[in-house]
Amino acid sequence: MNLYDLIIVGAGPAGITASVYAARKKMDFLVITKDIGGQTALSWDIENYTGYQFITGPELTDKFKEHLEKFKVDLREGETVTLLRKDKNLVEIESDKEKYAAKTVIIASGRIPRKLGVEGEDEFKNRGVTYCATCDGPLFADMDVAVIGGGNSALEATLQLIKITKKIFLIDIAPKLRADPIMVDKAVNSDKVSVHSNSKVEKIYGENFVQGITISREGEIKDLSVEGVFIEIGSFPASNFAKGVGVNEYREITVNCRCQTNIPGIFAAGDVTDVPAKQIIVACGEGAKAALQAFEYLSKRKL
Amino acid sequence: MAKSVKIYTTSTCPYCARLKAFLKEKNIPFENLDVGQDKNALVEMRQKTGQMGVPVVDIDGKIIIGFDKEAVASELGV
Numbered sequence: 001m002n003l004y005d006l007i008i009v010g011a012g013p014a015g016i017t018a019s020v021y022a023a024r025k026k027m028d029f030l031v032i033t034k035d036i037g038g039q040t041a042l043s044w045d046i047e048n049y050t051g052y053q054f055i056t057g058p059e060l061t062d063k064f065k066e067h068l069e070k071f072k073v074d075l076r077e078g079e080t081v082t083l084l085r086k087d088k089n090l091v092e093i094e095s096d097k098e099k100y101a102a103k104t105v106i107i108a109s110g111r112i113p114r115k116l117g118v119e120g121e122d123e124f125k126n127r128g129v130t131y132c133a134t135c136d137g138p139l140f141a142d143m144d145v146a147v148i149g150g151g152n153s154a155l156e157a158t159l160q161l162i163k164i165t166k167k168i169f170l171i172d173i174a175p176k177l178r179a180d181p182i183m184v185d186k187a188v189n190s191d192k193v194s195v196h197s198n199s200k201v202e203k204i205y206g207e208n209f210v211q212g213i214t215i216s217r218e219g220e221i222k223d224l225s226v227e228g229v230f231i232e233i234g235s236f237p238a239s240n241f242a243k244g245v246g247v248n249e250y251r252e253i254t255v256n257c258r259c260q261t262n263i264p265g266i267f268a269a270g271d272v273t274d275v276p277a278k279q280i281i282v283a284c285g286e287g288a289k290a291a292l293q294a295f296e297y298l299s300k301r302k303l
Numbered sequence: 304m305a306k307s308v309k310i311y312t313t314s315t316c317p318y319c320a321r322l323k324a325f326l327k328e329k330n331i332p333f334e335n336l337d338v339g340q341d342k343n344a345l346v347e348m349r350q351k352t353g354q355m356g357v358p359v360v361d362i363d364g365k366i367i368i369g370f371d372k373e374a375v376a377s378e379l380g381v
Binding site: 036037041042057058061062077078126127128130134135136137138139141164208209 | 318321353354357
């Protein structure tokens with residue numbers, strides 16, 4: 001088993017920025033990640049990343065990747081970390097493919113979409129059920145679809161789909177949509193969008209592909225015929241594999257202003273942490289801080 | 304003889320872009336079907352794979368769902 005100075009888990013904005021900093025410090029490090037770009041790769045229009053007045057998520061991801069590839073980085077893509085724990089002085093990491101050990105670790109594993117937890121959701125995944133409007137929206141050209149949720153991600157999905165699909169049922173469990181008013185106005189003013197508040201999805205049905213959803217409102221049950229179901233009910237931090245690492249009530253990893261967790265040598269950065277603003281630019285900044293802190297930690301100790 | 308490579312993609316999916324970049328990097332000619340624009344291609348993809356996730360790669364009838372770099376590389380021998 002190889003021993004590294006640093007292992008970075010994740011290659012979204014935080015993990016990639018940490019990698020760039022670690023490479024420039026000539027650290028002996030490895031990146032293990034499921035994908036490149038994380039949630040950024042799935043974002044649509046980005047208008048608040050300094051230096052780019054407008055860029056799409058996939059384009060910004062390409063820029064990040066280009067920057068990373070300027071350095072010779074040992075990048076293990078398509079690999080999921082299943083266990084991370086500190087044993088004496090070293091951090092042990094297990095993935096679905098290999099085992100590793102490192103003197104320091106940066107957890108930058110981000111967040112994953114929350115599931116609805118209803119009948120048919122797993123069965124029809126990629127058969128009409130999707131968690132990414134940006135990726136899968138074009139598959140539903142001129143069809144009727146449902147968007148589940150009432151926050152910013154649900155409204156962002158709805159606004160993207162207005163341009164593509166025939167009709168959109170927006171199904172929200174709460175009495176009132178909670179997204180930014182500018183998005184809500186655009187959605188409710190569109191003839192294509194029909195908002196169902198106080199409504200709960202009971203099941204997703206179909207044969208080979210989705211044919212509809214059953215919703216309930218104050219005991220009243222109704223079937224809506226749709227071919228696509230976009231589940232946009234938020235996300236949760238991908239922190240479960242990190243054993244012994246302190247988290248808050250939302251399972252976000254608790255860090256101080258130096259990106260340190262409760263365990264010496266284990267740092268965390270980006271959306272997986274309790275840092276308040278879940279923004280690409282904030283995640284990048286946190287990734288930079290975490291790499292510099294890991295470097296300093298190693299230089300102060302003989303490990 | 305070179306294998307025939309057909310890919311089913313949409314213009315917005317990040318993995319589709321990465322798949323195309325990978326094939327270009329390896330100098331593999333391919334036919335791209337945009338299932339967001341081409342209804343027939345969408346129907347064909349649904350029939351072939353029984354699902355709607357993109358990208359889908361068809362290498363001489365061998366179907367690979369998703370951007371599985373290793374599977375594509377081994378099928379093409381690159």
